[in-house]
Amino acid sequence: MSQTIEAPRTPAIPNRSKGTNWEKWGWIYMRASGVLLVVLIFGHLFVNLMVGDGVHAIDFAFVGGKWSDPFWQVWDGLMLWLALIHGGNGMRTLVNDYAHNRGLRGTLKIAILIAVVVLIVLGTLVITTFDPCPAGSPADLLPSICKGL
Amino acid sequence: MSAKTAGTPPVSATTSKRPAGTLYRGREGMWSWVLHRITGVAIFFFLLVHILDTALVRVSPEAYNAVIGTYQTPIMGLGEVALVGAIVYHAFNGIRIILIDLWKKGPKYQRAMFYVVVAVWVITMLAFVPRHLMNVFGH
Numbered sequence: 001m002s003q004t005i006e007a008p009r010t011p012a013i014p015n016r017s018k019g020t021n022w023e024k025w026g027w028i029y030m031r032a033s034g035v036l037l038v039v040l041i042f043g044h045l046f047v048n049l050m051v052g053d054g055v056h057a058i059d060f061a062f063v064g065g066k067w068s069d070p071f072w073q074v075w076d077g078l079m080l081w082l083a084l085i086h087g088g089n090g091m092r093t094l095v096n097d098y099a100h101n102r103g104l105r106g107t108l109k110i111a112i113l114i115a116v117v118v119l120i121v122l123g124t125l126v127i128t129t130f131d132p133c134p135a136g137s138p139a140d141l142l143p144s145i146c147k148g149l
Numbered sequence: 150m151s152a153k154t155a156g157t158p159p160v161s162a163t164t165s166k167r168p169a170g171t172l173y174r175g176r177e178g179m180w181s182w183v184l185h186r187i188t189g190v191a192i193f194f195f196l197l198v199h200i201l202d203t204a205l206v207r208v209s210p211e212a213y214n215a216v217i218g219t220y221q222t223p224i225m226g227l228g229e230v231a232l233v234g235a236i237v238y239h240a241f242n243g244i245r246i247i248l249i250d251l252w253k254k255g256p257k258y259q260r261a262m263f264y265v266v267v268a269v270w271v272i273t274m275l276a277f278v279p280r281h282l283m284n285v286f287g288h
Contacts, residue, residue: 031250035247038240038243045233049277050277050280050281054280054285055281058217058221059210059218060206060213060214060217061210063213084200087189087192091193094189115197119197119201123200123203126204126207129207130207134209137210141214
């Protein structure tokens, strides 16, 4: 007796011969960004949680010290963009798989898109406009590079 | 529609109760996939929160320090162990997925690679957890 498997619910895509195959590029993006994110996030976790006093040492001065260096600005900026788009695309996959109602599916995907865009804009602004030595703040809360300014 | 994959016999020709060649149905192939989805969702929601809390550096040093201080409590310290565990699994299993897709022998060794993922996860967590718990509880 041969065992049968139900036909998939997702209908066949009628015409794939024209235009960009976005699903293919999404598939490639998940793998390419995934490899980079392993390096970026493992580095992030090692420097922030393993070196020195780890999580206990994280405060404004710690972040200010890191982002005074363009190296960490680029590192964290790359992590921000790659991770949010990777995560947003992953969530889109789950919504497509589990939200069977067409309207709900559209709403959830728009919500994911808004969250990703808003946080990319916010995060990029924070990294690029950050001032490690804000005027009028107590000196003991600021990174050591602020002394003598 | 019967499940058929190139190079594998139909299930009727074997003594197996399951269709052959279904990498993502049952056992390690499926459970690794389930875990990948669960850890992915958890990491995504943490990422949203983490960008918002980090954005507080733009408000004031006091605001940032007040919120980041809550990450240093014992309960959050244990939460960070769970978070890092999820990230490390998602990372290593993601590499396994890439190998299944792009390496010629990937599908053949997918089950063995799952146990490699588990082993490397254990080693990574053994390196991380004691050090992290010292930082959380040692102050």
